[in-house]
Structures are given as structure tokens and as C-alpha cells.
Amino acid sequence: MSVPGPFGGGDPFEGMPIFRDLAKMFTASGPVNWEIAKQVALWVATEGAAESNVEPVRRIRFEELARVGEMHVAETTGLSTSATGRSVTAVPVGRSQWALAAIDAYRPLLERLATALSATPEGDAPDEADPSADPTMALLGNLGQMMGPVMLGMQSGFTVGHLARSAFGQYGLPIPRPPSDELLVVPETIDAFASAWSLPADDVALWVELSEITHHAVFARPHVRARLDELLSAYVGGFRPDPSALEGKLDSVDLANPAALQDVLGDPEVLLGAMQTPEQQETLARLEALVAAIEGYVDHVVDTVGRRLISSFGPLTEALRRQRVERGDGDKFVERLFGLELGQAQYDRGAAFIGGVVERAGEDGLARLWHSARELPTPAEVDAPGLWLARLEFD
Numbered sequence: 001m002s003v004p005g006p007f008g009g010g011d012p013f014e015g016m017p018i019f020r021d022l023a024k025m026f027t028a029s030g031p032v033n034w035e036i037a038k039q040v041a042l043w044v045a046t047e048g049a050a051e052s053n054v055e056p057v058r059r060i061r062f063e064e065l066a067r068v069g070e071m072h073v074a075e076t077t078g079l080s081t082s083a084t085g086r087s088v089t090a091v092p093v094g095r096s097q098w099a100l101a102a103i104d105a106y107r108p109l110l111e112r113l114a115t116a117l118s119a120t121p122e123g124d125a126p127d128e129a130d131p132s133a134d135p136t137m138a139l140l141g142n143l144g145q146m147m148g149p150v151m152l153g154m155q156s157g158f159t160v161g162h163l164a165r166s167a168f169g170q171y172g173l174p175i176p177r178p179p180s181d182e183l184l185v186v187p188e189t190i191d192a193f194a195s196a197w198s199l200p201a202d203d204v205a206l207w208v209e210l211s212e213i214t215h216h217a218v219f220a221r222p223h224v225r226a227r228l229d230e231l232l233s234a235y236v237g238g239f240r241p242d243p244s245a246l247e248g249k250l251d252s253v254d255l256a257n258p259a260a261l262q263d264v265l266g267d268p269e270v271l272l273g274a275m276q277t278p279e280q281q282e283t284l285a286r287l288e289a290l291v292a293a294i295e296g297y298v299d300h301v302v303d304t305v306g307r308r309l310i311s312s313f314g315p316l317t318e319a320l321r322r323q324r325v326e327r328g329d330g331d332k333f334v335e336r337l338f339g340l341e342l343g344q345a346q347y348d349r350g351a352a353f354i355g356g357v358v359e360r361a362g363e364d365g366l367a368r369l370w371h372s373a374r375e376l377p378t379p380a381e382v383d384a385p386g387l388w389l390a391r392l393e394f395d
Contacts, residue, residue: 031114033153034103040154041099044161051094054187059092062185062205066090069209072305078367079217083179088213091182098186099164103156105177109338113236114152159334165189166331168208171215173334173342174291175232176225183212197319203312207320210305214298223373224294231287235339238280284339289379291340296350297369300358349382356385368392 070081070088081088093101163172170177170184190208194201219225306313325344334340357366368375381388 030111031118031149031152032107032110032156033149034107036150036153037103037110037157037160038100040157041103041161041164042096044158045095045099045164051096051188054092054094058187061202062090062092062187062209065202065206065209066183066213068309069206069213069305072309073210073213073217073301076301076304077214077217079370080220081213081217082181083216083220084181086181088181088183088216090209090212091184092187093184095164095167095186095188098167098170098184099160101170101177101184102160102163102167105170106156106160106175109175109232109236110152110156112233113239113337114149116237116239117152159337163331163334168193169212171212171219173338173340174215174228174294175338175340176219176228181216183209183216185209185212193319193323197315199312199316199319203310203316206310207302207306207313207316210302211298214301215294218294218297218370221370224370224376227373227376228287228290228294231283231290232338234283235280235287236337238277238283240277280339285379287339288341288346289377289382292346292350292382293353293369293377294350295347296352296354297366299347299351300354300366353377353382353385353388357389360386361389365389 066088073079074081164186166172166189167186168190169186185205185208187205190204191201193199194204219228303317306317310316321344324342324347331342335342354366357369369377375392377385377388381391
């Protein structure tokens with residue numbers, strides 16, 4: 001039998017939308033509340049302001065630059081730039097569209113993380129048959145289970161929203177996207193960067209296109225995508241819950257202070273309630289090595305092509321180098337969450353590996369990097385490219 005609401009209806013929350021919304025928020029299925037994640041991501045990405053559509057002339061220009069970039073990247077790398085057999089297409093989007101697409105792309109990893117964090121620590125399972133069990137503690141435990149998806153949804157939204165504000169394209173993070181030959185680019189961020197550094201907007205746009213297409217060509221190799229997906233999944237799935245982290249942090253926070261509460265929500269160590277396990281260390285070493293090789297290779301290709309096509313290449317690369325050093329909140333959280341070290345040291349490590357290979361074996365030797373899973377370098381080989389070349393010769 002339905003329970004009449006305050007205004008005679010069958011919904012007990014009829015006429016009280018705030019309670020109905022709360023009920024939906026806490027009863028959403030799955031380990032992450034994706035509705036909360038999307039709302040928070042959109043709010044952070046746009047700062048609550050409406051976005052204007054990308055002008056048709058600007059869209060056409062990005063498509064033209066994509067065709068130029070695809071031709072030169074394919075010629076320089078010898079790799080197919082397509083994941084589906086069709087030509088690459090640049091799709092200019094606003095920050096809100098980028099954020100929604102990123103949430104969908106990162107969803108498997110975030111759900112893997114949520115599953116790991118919801119695991120009950122060994123030996124901590126409650127004894128339901130114990131008559132002395134504290135019902136208040138049981139209630140708090142249930143509250144934590146309800147809050148977990150909401151908190152992970154909020155943190156996911158904050159993270160993606162911050163990334164959306166600084167991303168030029170979809171591969172700002174070296175994480176494979178679902179197979180498609182549509183590459184998202186963000187004209188608003190590209191144009192703002194060009195204006196801030198007094199650079200031609202078309203030069204910055206072409207650099208972004210070259211970087212995106214080269215990433216896309218590498219990730220189109222099935223064994224590269226599979227290895228990176230495997231390592232990312234293993235790393236995020238290796239976290240284990242640490243309930244005391246959140247409790248200790250909240251004890252010293254004035255929850256009535258919005259700024260203090262935001263600090264808590266932005267602290268990955270607290271909100272993830274996680275500890276890095278020894279098993280993750282080995283995975284992290286292999287993940288960092290692969291990411292360094294990929295980023296070093298992409299930079300090498302972009303430098304090779306960009307010097308020929310971009311008139312302001314020198315000042316542009318210096319401006320981009322400085323931007324990499326200035327990591328934002330979203331970058332720091334992703335580093336902790338996905339195990340992706342995206343600081344200048346990581347880029348320098350990749351550049352040293354690629355430079356060492358080219359110095360010893362030329363571009364032909366470098367071309368072997370993506371042939372098969374056997375050619376992917378180990379952590380030791382990334383730091384000593386001669387070892388990688390020696391292994392390939394022995395094989």
C-alpha cells in the first residue's frame with residue numbers, strides 16, 4: 001500500500017523536492033554516483049557559467065589543421081593514425097562536453113577503484129550473531145556504505161572538472177579512450193593559452209592537433225592499449241580502505257566552513273580513504289616506464305613535424321614547458337589516483353630514452369618501439385636505452 005504524501009499523493013516526498021533529490025542521491029546504484037559526478041564536473045568545468053557554441057569558421061579551421069597533422073604524423077611515424085580505418089576528425093567542444101566525455105572514458109577505472117575501496121579489510125567483517133554488537137556502529141557502517149558512492153562521485157566530478165579547465169584535447173592524460181577517430185579539442189583553452197603567451201592561435205592549435213594525433217596513433221596499436229589498460233586497472237584496483245584517514249581529518253575540520261570542507265573534498269588522501277599497497281609499487285614502476293616512453297615518443301614526433309610547420313615553434317614549446325611545471329589540483333589527484341606522474345621529470349625521462357635510441361639506432365631503430373608487446377620497454381630499459389636495443393638484437 002502506498003503511503004500518502006503531505007499533499008495526498010502516493011510519494012512521501014511529494015511537494016518536498018529537496019528530500020526526493022536526496023533520496024535519489026543516496027539510492028543510486030553502483031559504486032560511484034555518476035549523476036553527482038557529472039553535475040559537479042560540469043559546475044567546476046564551467047564555473048557555473050553558460051558556454052557559447054564553437055563558431056562554424058573555427059570548426060572548419062580545426063578540421064583543416066587535423067588533415068595537415070594526420071598526413072605529417074603518418075609520414076613521420078609510419079603508423080596508422082586511425083583506430084577504425086577512417087580519417088581522423090577534430091571535434092571542437094566546450095569544457096562541459098570535454099568533462100562529460102572524460103567521465104565516460106574514465107568510468108571503468110573509477111569503478112575499479114570504488115570496488116577496491118569498498119572491500120572489507122580482512123578480519124574486520126562484523127559478527128551479526130553477536131548480541132553485544134553496537135547498533136549505532138552498525139548504523140554508521142551503513143551510512144558509510146551510502147556515502148561512499150556519493151563521495152567518490154563528488155571527487156570524480158571535481159577531478160574531471162579541474163582537468164576540463166586546462167585540457168587542450170582528449171589526451172592531456174595518456175589514457176586510451178573508447179575506439180573512435182573523433183579527437184576532442186577545446187578551442188577556448190587553446191585560444192586563452194595563445195593569448196596569454198602572445199602566440200598565433202593557429203600555431204597552438206596545430207601543435208595540439210599534432211600531439212593528439214600522435215597519441216591516437218600509438219593508442220591505436222592494440223597491444224599498447226591493452227598493456228596500458230592492464231597496468232592502470234591493476235594500479236587503481238590495488239588500493240585498500242583506510243577508514244581512519246577520513247575520521248581523523250574530519251575531527252579537525254569545521255564543516256560549517258565551506259572553504260574548509262572544500263579542502264577536505266579536494267584532498268585525495270582523505271577522500272579516497274586509501275593506502276598504496278606493496279603490490280602497487282611494482283605495477284607503478286612498469287606504468288611510469290610505459291607512460292614515459294609514450295610521452296617521450298609523442299614529443300619527439302611533434303618536435304620533428306612542428307619545426308617544419310609552426311613558425312613560432314621555439315617560443316611555443318618554451319611556453320608549454322612552463323605550463324607543464326604548473327600542475328593544478330586535478331593533475332595532483334590523477335597522479336595519486338591513476339599512478340600517472342606527469343611532472344617535468346617524467347617528460348625528461350621519456351625524452352632521454354627516445355634520444356638515446358635515436359642516437360644509437362636512428363629513426364629506423366625507434367620505429368621498432370611499437371611493433372608488438374615484446375618491444376615495449378621495461379623500467380630498466382627506459383633508463384638505459386642501450387639495454388632495450390641490445391634485447392631487440394638478441395631476440
